[in-house]
Amino acid sequence: MGILLKNISTLLTLQGAREKHGRHIVEEDLSISHKQSILIEKDKIAWIGNKLPKEFAKKNHKEFDMKGMTVLPGFVECHTHLIFAGDRAAEFEMRNQGVSYQEIAAKGGGILSTMKHTRGSSLNDLVKQGQKRVNHFISQGVTTVEVKSGYALNLKDELKVLQAVQKLEGARTVATFLGAHALPPEFSTYESYLDFLSEKVLPEVKKKKLARRVDVFIEKGFFPKEASEKYLRRAQELGFDVLIHADQMTLSGGADTAIKLGALSGDHLLQITDKEIKALAKSEVTCVMLPSADLYTRTKYPPAKELIEAGARVALATDFNPGTSPTQDLNLVGLLARLEMKMSLPQVLAAYTVGAAYALNLQNEVGSLEVGKSADLVCTPQDWRTLFYSVGEASEKQVFIRGKKAFDPLK
Incomplete structure (x- = not known):
């Protein structure tokens, strides 16, 4: 019937x-x-x-x-860090008083702070918290939710986070492996950690069918461009789609790498120049804008209007996470896109449906x-x-x- x-x-x-x-x-x-x-x-x-x-x-x-x-x-929420434990409200206050994101990270805060709580949480606890967050997205009209790992940073607990994503109900979920989110304390260099992810973790994620996408945070003070490109090529060899946290705090080559590798998306893109805008517009890379993160970190907003006028495909998402965008409010994202990035309402609606579907390679199913x-x-x-x-x-x-x-x- x-x-x-x-x-x-x-x-x-x-x-x-x-x-x-x-x-x-x-x-x-x-x-x-x-x-x-x-x-x-x-x-x-x-x-x-x-x-x-x-x-x-x-x-x-x-x-x-x-x-x-x-x-x-249905709205497509194409960039979240939805599975995590703990909060970082104290760090919000620190940033508000002038301490930079990089300074907080260097002192063991930021992602590493969430890592400790996430590693210490059971699978059931992560699922329970995650389901509440998924339900809140659904109530706003979200029917597809992307969920990244990246708050455990070791083999056992990264797999646990991805397993939690599989147990979420209601919305369609898309899991992304973001083991390359920060450098865990067990490693001394980003290169050695990326080698570990390539040799030990990616094959396990593939074998257990826990994700079909791989993301990396290319940024000064985080994962370097050259080593990240090698890592992403290895992910592609294993059959993963790739995407990149790109050019958020500095112009670090993330957009260029996304274009070079044919990534599904480049996310953030605050620091890009006319050169990157023109190149992205000619590519199949979807430009994912995350204005609530820009609001919380008090940075400039990405050049969405310029990207759109050049012919790039744009998507919007909350970047929901405990540190730099602790909000699930789609209305806030859309409002910031209209007020701060000068997007028209039709552009916002298309970005949260068709554009976001392309970012997840689901354009033939949803959007x-x-x-x-x-x-x-x-x-x-x-x-x-x-x-x-x-x-x-x-x-x-x-x-x-x-x-x-x-x-x-x-x-």
């Missing part, structure tokens, strides 16, 4: 944005129509239109009256509402023009994931 969603007032399929591969987005690319219905069969979209065709009308369908709601694709794609939908009583406008509002969204209702504020 299928599901028929009837009486949709306004439907945004974003088919136009998908057909343009998430580039040069304008309002027309939202593919807006009115008085529509959607038929879902076997967790896929089977039909979209005004009048149900005869071949479908003969079947029995469970009907949902959408009562004039606006419907659009737009089209026949044959996953039935991941957000249904809201709001006019679409009021989205990403007000921070802190209570969610009134109904959320469908793979054709099943995953969240209803009235229940």
